[in-house]
Amino acid sequence: MNLSASNIKEVADDVISNLGYFLIDFSIRGHDKNTVIEIYIDSERYISADDCSKVSRELNSRLQSLIQPEDNYRLDVSSPGVDRPLKFIQQFFKHLNKKFELSYKQEADTKKVVARLIEVKGETLKFLLNNNEELIIIFKDILRAKVIISFS
Numbered sequence: 001m002n003l004s005a006s007n008i009k010e011v012a013d014d015v016i017s018n019l020g021y022f023l024i025d026f027s028i029r030g031h032d033k034n035t036v037i038e039i040y041i042d043s044e045r046y047i048s049a050d051d052c053s054k055v056s057r058e059l060n061s062r063l064q065s066l067i068q069p070e071d072n073y074r075l076d077v078s079s080p081g082v083d084r085p086l087k088f089i090q091q092f093f094k095h096l097n098k099k100f101e102l103s104y105k106q107e108a109d110t111k112k113v114v115a116r117l118i119e120v121k122g123e124t125l126k127f128l129l130n131n132n133e134e135l136i137i138i139f140k141d142i143l144r145a146k147v148i149i150s151f152s
Contacts, residue, residue, distance in 0.1 A: 007066070008037060015059045016041055021051065024080045024087055035073040037063075040080040044093045047079035085146045089139045092120045099148040100127065105141045114148065 005028055016023045016039075024040040041047060041055055056077040063075065086092060096117055103112050115127035115135055125142070127135040 008063070011062050011066070012039055012059055015062055016055055019055055019058060021047070021055060022088060022090065024084070030073075033072050035071070037073055037075050039075070039077045040084075041077060042080055042088070042091055044090050046094060052077045052079065082147060082149055085144045089120065089123065089125075092117060092125060092145075095147050096120070099150065101144075101146045101148055102127070102137070103143040103145075104137050105143060110143065 008028065009023070009026060012026055013023050021041040021043045024042050026040065027038045028035060029038070030036045039055070039059065041052065043051070056075055059077065060075050063073070067073070086095070096119075099114060099116050101112070101114055103110060105111075113127070113129060113135065115129050117125060118128050118134075119126035123139045125137050125139060127137065129135055
C-alpha cells in the first residue's frame with residue numbers, strides 16, 4: 001500500500017470533518033497485502049452504526065483513488081467506545097450529568113477525582129464532587145477524563 005499513515009490521517013480528517021464528525025484516533029496494522037485501517041470517530045451527539053457507515057463509504061471512496069489496484073485493505077470505522085478517555089471538549093456535551101474519573105493539572109500538582117459533569121461553557125467544565133462542592137476545570141488542564149459507566 002502506497003499510503004503513509006500521515007496521508008491516511010489527512011484524508012480521514014478531511015472526510016470526517018466535512019461530514020460533521022471528528023477523528024478521535026486511527027491505527028494501521030497488518031502488512032502491504034493485508035492492511036487493516038481502523039478509524040475512530042465521535043461527535044457532539046452519540047454515534048450510530050449509520051454514522052459509521054456513512055463515514056466508511058465516503059472514506060473508502062477517497063482511499064480507492066489513492067491506492068494501487070493490487071493493494072488489499074480493510075477499513076473499520078467505529079466510535080471510540082465507553083472505555084476510551086475523551087480527547088476533545090466537544091465530546092463532553094453528550095455526557096452532561098454523568099460521572100467521570102478525572103486527572104487534571106492544578107498548578108504544579110496532578111489531581112484525581114470522581115465527579116459529575118454539570119456544565120460545559122466555552123473551554124470551562126464544571127463538575128460536582130461527591131460532597132456537593134463544585135469543581136471548575138479549564139479543558140487544557142485535563143490530563144485524562146473517562147466516563148464512569150453505571151448500570152443503575
